[in-house]
Amino acid sequence: MTAPSPPPVPSRGGRARGLARRLADLGMAWVLAGLCVLFSLLTFAEQQPDGAAAGAALAADVLAACPAGARVLVAVRDRPEEGALAETLVERLRGGGAEVVAVVTGEPRDARAALERLAALAPPGLDAVAGSAASTGWGVFADLAADFPALGDPVVLRPRAYRWPNFLKPENLLNIANQIAVIAILAVGMTVVIVTGGIDLSVGSLIALASVVTALVVRDVFGGVAAGTGGMVAAGIAGVAVGALAGAVSGGVIVAFGIPPFIATLAMMLVAGGAASMLARGESVYQLPDSFVWLGRGADLGIPNAVALTLLLYALAHFAMTRMTFGRHVLAVGGNREAARLSGVPVAATTLAAYVLSGALAALGGVVMASQLKSGSPNFGQMYELYVIAAVVVGGTSLSGGEGSMLGTLVGALVIAVIQNGMNLLGIESYTQRVVLGAVILGAVLLDRLRRR
Amino acid sequence: MTAPLLSMEGISKAYPGVQALSGVELALARGEVLALLGENGAGKSTLMKILGGAVRPDAGTIRVDGVARAIRSPQEALRLGIAVIHQEFNLVPALGAAENVFLGQEIARGLPGLGVVDRRAQRARAGAVLARLGADFDPDTECRRLSVAGQQLVEIAKALVSGARILVMDEPSAALSAPEVAALHGVIRELKRDGTGIVYVSHRLDEIAAVCDRVAVLRDGRNAGGAAVAAVGRGDLIRMMVGRELTEEFPRRTTAPGEARLVVEGLSRGTAVRGVSFEARRGEVLAITGLVGAGRTELLRLLFGADRPDSGTIRLDGREIRPRSPRQAIAAGIGLLPEDRKLQGLVLDLSLRENFALPNLARLSRAGVVQGALERRECGGFVERLRIRTPRQEALVRGLSGGNQQKVVLAKWLARDCEVLLFDEPTRGVDVGAKVEIYRLINDLAAAGKVVVMVSSDLPEVLGMADRIVVMRGGRVTGRIDDMARATQESVMEAAVS
Numbered sequence A: 001m002t003a004p005s006p007p008p009v010p011s012r013g014g015r016a017r018g019l020a021r022r023l024a025d026l027g028m029a030w031v032l033a034g035l036c037v038l039f040s041l042l043t044f045a046e047q048q049p050d051g052a053a054a055g056a057a058l059a060a061d062v063l064a065a066c067p068a069g070a071r072v073l074v075a076v077r078d079r080p081e082e083g084a085l086a087e088t089l090v091e092r093l094r095g096g097g098a099e100v101v102a103v104v105t106g107e108p109r110d111a112r113a114a115l116e117r118l119a120a121l122a123p124p125g126l127d128a129v130a131g132s133a134a135s136t137g138w139g140v141f142a143d144l145a146a147d148f149p150a151l152g153d154p155v156v157l158r159p160r161a162y163r164w165p166n167f168l169k170p171e172n173l174l175n176i177a178n179q180i181a182v183i184a185i186l187a188v189g190m191t192v193v194i195v196t197g198g199i200d201l202s203v204g205s206l207i208a209l210a211s212v213v214t215a216l217v218v219r220d221v222f223g224g225v226a227a228g229t230g231g232m233v234a235a236g237i238a239g240v241a242v243g244a245l246a247g248a249v250s251g252g253v254i255v256a257f258g259i260p261p262f263i264a265t266l267a268m269m270l271v272a273g274g275a276a277s278m279l280a281r282g283e284s285v286y287q288l289p290d291s292f293v294w295l296g297r298g299a300d301l302g303i304p305n306a307v308a309l310t311l312l313l314y315a316l317a318h319f320a321m322t323r324m325t326f327g328r329h330v331l332a333v334g335g336n337r338e339a340a341r342l343s344g345v346p347v348a349a350t351t352l353a354a355y356v357l358s359g360a361l362a363a364l365g366g367v368v369m370a371s372q373l374k375s376g377s378p379n380f381g382q383m384y385e386l387y388v389i390a391a392v393v394v395g396g397t398s399l400s401g402g403e404g405s406m407l408g409t410l411v412g413a414l415v416i417a418v419i420q421n422g423m424n425l426l427g428i429e430s431y432t433q434r435v436v437l438g439a440v441i442l443g444a445v446l447l448d449r450l451r452r453r
Numbered sequence B: 001m002t003a004p005l006l007s008m009e010g011i012s013k014a015y016p017g018v019q020a021l022s023g024v025e026l027a028l029a030r031g032e033v034l035a036l037l038g039e040n041g042a043g044k045s046t047l048m049k050i051l052g053g054a055v056r057p058d059a060g061t062i063r064v065d066g067v068a069r070a071i072r073s074p075q076e077a078l079r080l081g082i083a084v085i086h087q088e089f090n091l092v093p094a095l096g097a098a099e100n101v102f103l104g105q106e107i108a109r110g111l112p113g114l115g116v117v118d119r120r121a122q123r124a125r126a127g128a129v130l131a132r133l134g135a136d137f138d139p140d141t142e143c144r145r146l147s148v149a150g151q152q153l154v155e156i157a158k159a160l161v162s163g164a165r166i167l168v169m170d171e172p173s174a175a176l177s178a179p180e181v182a183a184l185h186g187v188i189r190e191l192k193r194d195g196t197g198i199v200y201v202s203h204r205l206d207e208i209a210a211v212c213d214r215v216a217v218l219r220d221g222r223n224a225g226g227a228a229v230a231a232v233g234r235g236d237l238i239r240m241m242v243g244r245e246l247t248e249e250f251p252r253r254t255t256a257p258g259e260a261r262l263v264v265e266g267l268s269r270g271t272a273v274r275g276v277s278f279e280a281r282r283g284e285v286l287a288i289t290g291l292v293g294a295g296r297t298e299l300l301r302l303l304f305g306a307d308r309p310d311s312g313t314i315r316l317d318g319r320e321i322r323p324r325s326p327r328q329a330i331a332a333g334i335g336l337l338p339e340d341r342k343l344q345g346l347v348l349d350l351s352l353r354e355n356f357a358l359p360n361l362a363r364l365s366r367a368g369v370v371q372g373a374l375e376r377r378e379c380g381g382f383v384e385r386l387r388i389r390t391p392r393q394e395a396l397v398r399g400l401s402g403g404n405q406q407k408v409v410l411a412k413w414l415a416r417d418c419e420v421l422l423f424d425e426p427t428r429g430v431d432v433g434a435k436v437e438i439y440r441l442i443n444d445l446a447a448a449g450k451v452v453v454m455v456s457s458d459l460p461e462v463l464g465m466a467d468r469i470v471v472m473r474g475g476r477v478t479g480r481i482d483d484m485a486r487a488t489q490e491s492v493m494e495a496a497v498s
Ligand SMILES: Nc1ncnc2c1ncn2[C@@H]1O[C@H](COP(=O)(O)OP(=O)(O)OP(=O)(O)O)[C@@H](O)[C@H]1O
Pocket: B015, B016, B018, B019, B020, B038, B039, B040, B041, B042, B043, B044, B045, B046, B047, B087, B389, B390, B398, B399, B400, B401, B402, B403, B404, B429, B431
């Protein structure tokens, strides 16, 4: 007798492994990894450390190189990160028994004055000069023995340089995350829409509209630069609500009259873009309080708030698409509308919800952008619909609907951001960048198709 | 001795997670009709796809007239004189029947190479072939407007006009009613006389004796014997197919029908359904039968809210219901297993489990979150009970064999606790062993007091399962049989063609 194979029940503990496998299944995750390696190799460069940690390390070097009670001149430029270096350096040198005879914060001229003053002292003498990579390179320190014979022959010490890719510097990685936040937020809604078998071309214009609405509400309702937190939150909610409403109109037209999503959202793109310009009278709105940048530039949890928001949205969206009935409905509607209808799936409501979600998230992206740039403008978000669609498709979601994943979209958005960032680091001109970006998007999708065969 | 018309040797094919075929042999002589049998998922369609150039084997040789041939594409197969009627249709929905029949083998007119299609000649020839098969529709009808049976006839006609010497028919009769099947058998006998070799895949036992010379059986992707049809009986065939005895093909029901629950009066829509009235009682199986195009499917769609009736009433337990959408019908306790599993029953690129869960999500979820463990457990129960052959529940439905896909559609509705279940050809393409299990599940439903309405063209099934029979023709009820003791295939057919 031929027994049907019993259903292998995946273990509960398999969920984390499932996540890793899902990522590995995405060919694009490998492309992303490859791009990161490539840009890391191409941007390998000498790194000059600064800040407090460099100061501590340098102090240890100085103490090791000089006899006890050594006389040290500390010189740095007038920059916050070099100030931090100097502060720690001086503190550690004093703690280590050295004598800091002068601290110069400024330019070579100031250093020369300090050296002349030291040379005039009785008894003169200097064992070491320590400072940042920039300041110790000043010409005034180049030949101390010849220029200031009275001081003896002091050593010049700087923080030890190391080699590390510019691409992988923490600031740069955060930079990528910040740049991609808006596109990534929009891509969540776009993924849902595309999985239902639709498309939303209005998202770029909704960025502009939401940014303008939010800024105008802050300016005209809550008193502009004097607005309080509550007012700004209310303004942000108003912006998002406008986006949701626009999505409801697009979705409603699509569901009720069977108008192709491409056309319905194209119309909405024009309407929303025009409305943004009308409301703002074609200008930027920037009468906003300083604290308005909290969402876009603040970092309360150790990572930028916009990035935290993006990650939260992806976690929620991934859960909704994989574990909730909503996700099942979306997949079924996009995969086979008729079968979904005959299975009792609320096809119209699901489709409508997808566009409302996309509109609201596009508007949220607009609010984030307004906060990042501390203004609202009808020029925000131009061409964003194309980058967002590219991110979704690069992430492996099929434009014909019925399949797609949030993880893939996140990877897709990162691929695009990494390419742009890498080219910036390599100093590639912006026109060339577009050509390369277009070619890489095509190549990435092609690679994915070939791999899936 | 001359070489056989066709021989396939050592054919193997693996899909991810399944060894579909391992070292299969098959031989076919001129003028022979070979029945290829086996359970759902045994590998019959895969073997035939390999023969037709639609799928490449991992290993093995195919000889035509004793010459080894590599068949790399359907075009190459056609050039060798091999035509395959695949189990799953490959029609262009927006093209007419005639255009589909000649798709890829158009009749040209005017300058050669210019590619001007001679539509009149195509229509005439396609019309003739379709008429021979008993089709009653115009050869210009767009394929999307054809019923499943109509589409099947177009597929058969497509293979017939190619003039192949080796003809494969993968479950051609599953969607047809008796007269079309009889016409098809007539055509097969003619082809046989002309020396055409035919491989015939079917789960319907009665037609094997009627039209085939020899049987070959596949089990788990391997050869599992064969015999001359004349030398074996029905019981032997069943044993060969499912590898065990079946004590009863139609398990008996012990419960007696109760009061009328579903009462339909004067239901009409256009010319498809005209003034249909019937009632279905608690705990009974009501069969609706008739010929292709009798309006049976359309009737079920009206009951399910998939289409709106022009007039008429539907009452369930005395309360009138007017389902304006399938969703409302489902809320009222009605379920429909649709006739076309691929277009209406399944989302092919979702997994088995996700398809199973689709109408049951409300029950399988809490606060909108699907309860994974519960879902897996329930799905696993049906996979086992219906003997669905799949590597795992997460496998995409697209990769399942036809009969196993049908079982998934069944499972998703059996799992939903409906008061009224409308089945449109529920066992189409299902092997005899699994059929019995499905009949048991239907009996359980009836025993639980549900209403079961079953549309079927399979007369033995109708006679074996129904408590009462309603016969339709041209959208009207033309016969009712309340006393099953007096029902015969002949009496049912008489009402269907009268
Ligand atoms: N494209 C595919 N991808 C993955 N698995 C496949 C694919 N096609 C067939 N299979 C598997 O190969 C096995 C044989 O399938 P096949 O369609 O040949 O069965 P069959 O004998 O025709 O069954 P049925 O009677 O149900 O039509 C099945 O287990 C099926 O799941």
